[in-house]
Amino acid sequence: MKLYMSKVIRMMQNIDIPRICFAMHHAPHSLNDVCDCKNFCKYTPKSNLYNTELFSNKKQLFVNN
DSSP, X not given: OHHHHHHHHHHHTTXXXXXXXXXXXXXXXXXXXXXXXXXXXSXXXXXXXXXXHHHHHHXXXXXXX
């Protein structure tokens, strides 16, 4: 719950948060952490899920064009 509260507080104070957050991939223990990330999320993506999604999205862009 601290994670959500800290992110909301940072948004209300116009403090930048990373656009991509991987904290939810590390739940439930990440929910007790405070979001203090700067440019990138301090959590890593679980396995290659994010990289696979990026690659497939790029592949679809090339196929559609």
